[in-house]
Amino acid sequence: MKNSKETTRYCGNCDSHNSYEYPNKVFCSTRYAQNKKPIVETLWCCSDWNLVSQECYCVKEALKEKKLQARQR
Amino acid sequence: MRRKDYLQNPVEHMKITAPLTVDQLMRQFKNSGSFGAGRVSAACDVYEKMLRDKECTVFFALSGALVPAGMRKLVADLIRSRLVDVVVSTGASMVHDAIEAVGGRHYKGSWLDDDYELYKYHIFRIYDVLVPEEGFVRLDYRLAEVYNQIADERKGESLSSREFAWELGKRLDDPNSILRSAYEMDVPVFMPAVRDSEFGFIHWLHSSQLDRKNVLNVDAFKEVPEICGICSRSPKNGMIVLGGGVPRNTVQSAALASKKGLDYAVVVTMDRPETGGLSGSTLKETVSWGKVKGEADSVMVIGDALVIFPLMAASVLERLGAEFKRAPFLKQVKQGKK
Numbered sequence: 001m002k003n004s005k006e007t008t009r010y011c012g013n014c015d016s017h018n019s020y021e022y023p024n025k026v027f028c029s030t031r032y033a034q035n036k037k038p039i040v041e042t043l044w045c046c047s048d049w050n051l052v053s054q055e056c057y058c059v060k061e062a063l064k065e066k067k068l069q070a071r072q073r
Numbered sequence: 074m075r076r077k078d079y080l081q082n083p084v085e086h087m088k089i090t091a092p093l094t095v096d097q098l099m100r101q102f103k104n105s106g107s108f109g110a111g112r113v114s115a116a117c118d119v120y121e122k123m124l125r126d127k128e129c130t131v132f133f134a135l136s137g138a139l140v141p142a143g144m145r146k147l148v149a150d151l152i153r154s155r156l157v158d159v160v161v162s163t164g165a166s167m168v169h170d171a172i173e174a175v176g177g178r179h180y181k182g183s184w185l186d187d188d189y190e191l192y193k194y195h196i197f198r199i200y201d202v203l204v205p206e207e208g209f210v211r212l213d214y215r216l217a218e219v220y221n222q223i224a225d226e227r228k229g230e231s232l233s234s235r236e237f238a239w240e241l242g243k244r245l246d247d248p249n250s251i252l253r254s255a256y257e258m259d260v261p262v263f264m265p266a267v268r269d270s271e272f273g274f275i276h277w278l279h280s281s282q283l284d285r286k287n288v289l290n291v292d293a294f295k296e297v298p299e300i301c302g303i304c305s306r307s308p309k310n311g312m313i314v315l316g317g318g319v320p321r322n323t324v325q326s327a328a329l330a331s332k333k334g335l336d337y338a339v340v341v342t343m344d345r346p347e348t349g350g351l352s353g354s355t356l357k358e359t360v361s362w363g364k365v366k367g368e369a370d371s372v373m374v375i376g377d378a379l380v381i382f383p384l385m386a387a388s389v390l391e392r393l394g395a396e397f398k399r400a401p402f403l404k405q406v407k408q409g410k411k
Contacts, residue, residue: 018195018206018209018210018213019195019205019206019207019210020207020210020211020214021207022194022195022205022206022207027210027213027214029278029281032214032217032278032281032282033278033281033282033283034283035282035283035284038214039214054192055193056192056193056194056195057193057194058195
């Protein structure tokens with residue numbers, strides 16, 4: 001596991017994220033508690049970011065989809 | 074007993090011909106009368122007796138992962154057909170019901186699937202059933218809002234798990250949902266361990282909201298007089314247990330507390346009695362507590378409830394016939410007919 005200094009910060013690798021519309025959208029429990037819109041883009045990020053303890057494929061797959069969409073345009 | 078008393082009932086060999094209905098198969102099992110076949114056919118007999126007994130209230134205790142594995146509609150249909158009077162369930166079973174009610178699905182997988190890869194894809198495994206995390210998360214999001222509504226309406230009043238289930242059922246619009254069917258048919262659903270499920274974590278989400286004034290309260294003790302009252306008012310009580318755990322103990326304890334003991338009991342489980350745990354305890358052992366009557370019609374089937382119970386339900390429905398109408402005793406009391 002990379003440490004937080006080496007990792008590009010995304011909602012998809014933050015410990016508050018849960019899958020909402022895999023892989024592009026995640027549900028953020030921290031934002032929900034703050035009465036903010038809890039559904040955010042996987043590749044977004046905010047100041048409350050905290051590295052997830054066990055990585056998933058969200059960021060990797062969201063980046064892949066983004067690339068694919070860019071190519072299709 | 075005399076020697077000849079042991080040798081009264083010879084084993085009749087099964088005759089399997091095509092076509093064969095489920096009940097015909099169960100009757101062949103009864104001819105054998107042995108091992109699992111004998112027990113399943115006896116379980117059909119006991120369930121049929123419960124349903125034909127006009128004074129009996131049928132408790133249905135549900136645990137394990139039967140709802141995600143495909144038994145959801147069967148339970149909802151039994152509720153709608155009035156072949157179950159009271160549901161006592163784990164919170165998790167109703168969570169999986171609610172997941173599908175808000176649009177989620179469960180998927181066929183394999184117990185050999187790569188679990189670390191599943192983790193990375195946000196997919197959860199229940200033996201060979203898969204649930205994408207979105208199912209839970211969408212439920213969390215929707216129900217956290219429902220909790221807000223209930224809390225604002227009830228303003229600090231504590232709900233029993235039965236009242237909580239009723240409030241949920243009222244707000245789900247899926248006719249195949251267990252909670253919705255129970256709400257529409259006025260069948261109580263008790264979830265004595267409600268906190269030990271996603272419902273508990275949704276509560277955390279709901280109560281963690283900034284500036285939230287009213288928080289939903291579910292009082293675990295409030296349902297005790299409710300379920301004991303049902304047992305107490307009903308002249309006879311029967312239970313169908315799939316699995317065991319807290320739901321089984323809740324029904325049995327209510328029967329004990331109302332000083333009646335159950336008149337009918339069917340338990341379908343894979344658990345063993347040797348550990349002393351309740352789920353595997355024999356019905357004979359349960360008699361020693363007064364939870365099941367000594368003369369009760371009872372049988373314990375050792376097997377996978379996902380296989381056994383649909384067979385039992387199909388056989389009993391066939392025996393009852395399409396014209397069979399059941400008026401649950403407690404409903405008649407409510408309507409002043411008793």
